[in-house]
Ligand code: HEC
């Protein structure tokens with residue numbers, strides 16, 4: 229009996245070391261975390277090693293900004309889970325933007341970009357920061373000119389897309405790189421997808437029950453493998469919203485104060501929280517949900533006072549921390 233459980237244990241261990249690989253047309257493997265579905269990848273921008281290399285170099289290069297001081301990674305830091313740790317991002321000439329920088333991990337799964345869902349895909353998203361007055365304050369024709377003066381970029385673009393640096397190749401390459409960014413190796417994944425039922429402490433288990441049960445009621449909006457259902461919701465953080473959120477795109481009054489439900493993976497590491505960074509800690513966030521919200525007319529009817537005990541609150545926080553990727 230003892231031996232059998234040892235073998236089972238070893239099998240499990242072995243299974244958890246094996247990488248789930250998704251083979252693309254050209255045999256370039258994307259490392260999709262175990263238990264995750266295949267992300268949507270546009271037919272005309274399949275990943276190759278050359279495309280990813282080109283995109284990665286662009287992502288970390290301040291050359292994309294007017295005065296060559298700001299790169300994508302100035303606001304999406306690799307060591308902050310691709311966020312910047314600020315309530316509101318700061319761009320070129322220390323200009324203060326309007327929103328909090330979301331993580332780019334698992335961004336391949338998102339059906340829309342930005343807190344208001346204003347951009348439909350990663351390729352098109354690239355234009356926004358380059359041309360934004362608050363971020364890079366530059367423009368694509370000038371970026372293209374600049375890159376065409378640099379031998380290394382000319383070679384990279386030719387190898388990746390069979391053409392010199394162009395708006396086409398730059399936007400696609402960065403999107404290709406972003407589709408290599410996943411996070412799915414947390415204690416939660418260990419528990420759920422690697423079947424390690426001893427991974428959780430009692431507090432974490434209780435926290436999970438609260439999260440996925442009616443008592444804490446987080447799962448209605450955050451209940452998927454990504455911890456977002458990708459919908460737009462008003463989660464009641466204000467009585468009056470200075471940023472109208474989804475309504476900026478739809479111009480519909482019923483969408484005022486609705487924002488894209490963010491993924492909660494790595495939320496331990498991505499403070500401050502919400503579209504404007506208005507909550508500094510997870511404890512504050514839980515306190516907010518416990519209160520039932522500020523009752524804006526568009527507030528989701530799911531929100532209501534939860535009457536959680538101190539222990540419930542700390543167990544919920546303990547569960548949220550199991551979503552932190554080990555890397
Ligand atoms: C000055 C800081 C800053 C820079 C530079 C910047 N970003 Fe962002 N990024 C943000 C902020 C803030 C948001 C959220 C904006 C919004 O929702 O309106 C964002 C959102 C995004 C999103 C959407 C994510 C989601 O969950 O909806 C992607 C993708 C992204 N940025 C990629 C990039 C790329 C690629 C570059 C470089 C070409 C870049 N960013 C440069 C601050 C920045």
Ligand code: HEC
Pocket residue numbers: 439444445446447448449450460461462463465487488489490491492495498500501502503504510513514517528530531544
């Ligand atoms: C009605 C849908 C809904 C429910 C229910 C809900 N949330 Fe949210 N959550 C959201 C939305 C929408 C945002 C972003 C709001 C904004 O930025 O203005 C958010 C943001 C968050 C954030 C901040 C993440 C970040 O990166 O900024 C955390 C943490 C969070 N929710 C945890 C929870 C927990 C824990 C529960 C259960 C107690 C819960 N949520 C219930 C919709 C919901």
